[in-house]
Amino acid sequence: MSLENITKRFPGVLALDNCRFDLQRGEVHALMGENGAGKSTLMKVLAGVYPKDSGEIRIAGQLVEIPTPRAAQALGIGIIHQELNLMNHLTAAQNIFIGREPRGRFGMFLDEDALNRKTREIFERMRLDLDPATLVSELTVAKQQMVEIAKALSFDSRVLIMDEPTAALNNAEIEDLFRIIRQLQSHGVGIVYISHKMDELRQISNRVTVMRDGQYIATVPTATTSMETIIGMMVGRQIDNSGPDVPDTSGNEIVLEVKGLQRGAFIKDVSFTLRKGEILGFAGLMGAGRTEVARAVFGADRVDAGEILVHGAKVTIKSPRDAVAHGIGYLSEDRKHFGLATGLDVKTNVAMSSMNQFLTQGLFLDQAAIRDTAQGYVRQLSIKTPSVDKPVRLLSGGNQQKIVIAKWLLRDCDILFFDEPTRGIDIGAKSEIYKLLNSLAEQGKAIVMISSELPEVLRMSHRILVMCEGRITGELAAAEASQEKIMQLATLREEKRDDQRAAQAA
């Protein structure tokens, strides 16, 4: 299977620029690149989710067109998406076989027993202990990801694309997945494996293709290429991955204290403290509950129980408005949906949380003052934009993020929650954001940084809290932290703990 000269444009950005990729029978071919490099986009073109603007796709030497997901399925191409694409109101079995349900009489009625039976067979192959008739909405994120994997496996594809398939899985489940991948390899299935995790790629892939900024960079054999070379290709230049020394903030005053936060199955008895000038890293797998905690403290979601103290005084936070009044700001994970009004311009977005500062005679907006303030922040944060009147959706991810930061700086919050601050941002802008975070901390702001990128967490945090399935499973000081320790705490599930206790008791 090969892709040649694939180009794809979205409004305002060239996502893929003459990209190339090929896959051989029975090979596991890794696809690597920074956030925004175009890996997912290229694979979505192959899977029929996006139509390509130009280029050629060949399967077994034949030129093919893939305009829809169904066309891709017909050609034997299966994909496991990065974001879960499940129908929550249906059961696991119903999701897996949607569109291919076993029929009963007249070809119109559904054979539910056959559906569950076939699903059970797939689950047994995967060694997955799950009742096929469970509603997806009742599953943990990890189990949901396994259902997605089961769905892809049920297609008997020739080409299988896996986009970050292990984001929510623990080591045992990852081992099971690798066993299945090796099984598929022996049957001649070609697998494209997209992942950030270097050690996984070492274990499982035959070749690695690197992409950067929408362009194809190179393809190398995994066994004989070093990690540094691959990272160098991803990044384009030597990156000094060590940040400044982490200061010791353990003696600073406590500005935020959270006790016994509880919200259904999402937040289970979470307590932590945050000091002035500290960067507290929140690590964990997808679905661990970190965003939920931030949103709960920020008042975006209701809580069942819990106490929040700001500067030592108990506060009631029922909405973001209350949180902001107490000096708490939240930069959301999905800035396009929750951080910016993408149709509006730069200066309006900067002033969004502080409009009442710009009122003349209590009613009218002082546009000149808004413009001056916005321009001040553009200078201060080096935001690349021709003017403050440009709509924010035309700016790059990194600059959009800086506008969100400017918005909260203007509001003068001294407690800031950053949720995945460098997601979708290229490497150059990333280091600028890191510098910004450090300088904010030096100025005395208290920062909680939620991140799924372990190198980022290790580089930036003064202290690290690890969460798993709604609970805090551990705390690490910067000096003693490592990727292994964080992963161990991030996969410490309730059942595992009980097993360990049972083993100790036995």
Added chain:
Amino acid sequence: MKTTMANTHNPVSQAQQPGQGMFAAVKAKIFHPATRQKLLAFASLLVLMVFFSFASSNFLEIDNLVSILQSTAVNGVLAIACTFVIITAGIDLSVGTLMTFCAVMAGVFLTYMGLPIYIGIAAAIFFGALCGWVSGVLVAKLKIPPFIATLGMMMLLKGLSLVISGTKPIYFNDTPGFSAISQDSLIGSLIPVLPIPNAVLILFLVAIGAGIILNKTIFGRYTFALGSNEEALRLSGVNVDFWKVAIYTFSGAICGIAGLLIASRLNSAQPALGQGYELDAIAAVVIGGTSLSGGTGTILGTIIGAFIMSVLINGLRMMSVAQEWQTVVTGVIIILAVYMDILRRRRQ
């Protein structure tokens, strides 16, 4: 969080898990949120009936109960049509005027053109399906939001009904047997103590058919899937546009049946009627536990909702409450029902 639940009651499929204890299965069924909602609705219905039987001496008389059944028939059938569309997270505001339009078309074929009765019946259902198809195309292909698309259709059909009929009612006096569709009692002729009008029999037949289609066929499965996550369904290779159009078409056909029922009950097609019926239908659906945000719902719930509405209206009338106040009460019930739906979703 437990991931293997022994007998998770699957609201989409009523099939029992083989090899599991009956008691455990029944228990799981009773405590599942969807069933709880239905039980709650049913309990409310019983409470209302008890209340009204005390408040008015005539409430429990056979004639009055038959009257309640009759008035539920039309609203119930419309509500069943709406249930499918609402489960897909859409809405159909045109069901009321579509019902009238189908009645008018039946009048055209039977009274104006003098054709046999079964042609009239077929015409009503055909035009219902046709207009449903148009709504479906507007929503699925032209991507017009369902609220707007069906609002437009509502006005369009209202106007067409008046134009075609010349703003006069069309009478079915020349078509013998037409009024028998609603008003006679097939059951009554078999079991004299139960003079249940045919309209009610038709309501239950439609309900059973719709229930089977919703829970046991591909059509029903895709209805739920569309409402649950349309994008995931599209990415799974299913032709989402086709099924959306099919669902609106099907809903339209059921409105055609409602048109026959109301025309037969009044023995005439009243072109000015119809607007306002859609709100009662949607109210019945929501009271019965179907969420306006889609993905979940049952026919049984809708039927219970329809009965609650008509018991309420009838009971208030029996208590000599003025008509204006009945509308106020209906409005309050609708707001409460939707609010409870929102609370239920928030808790999930």
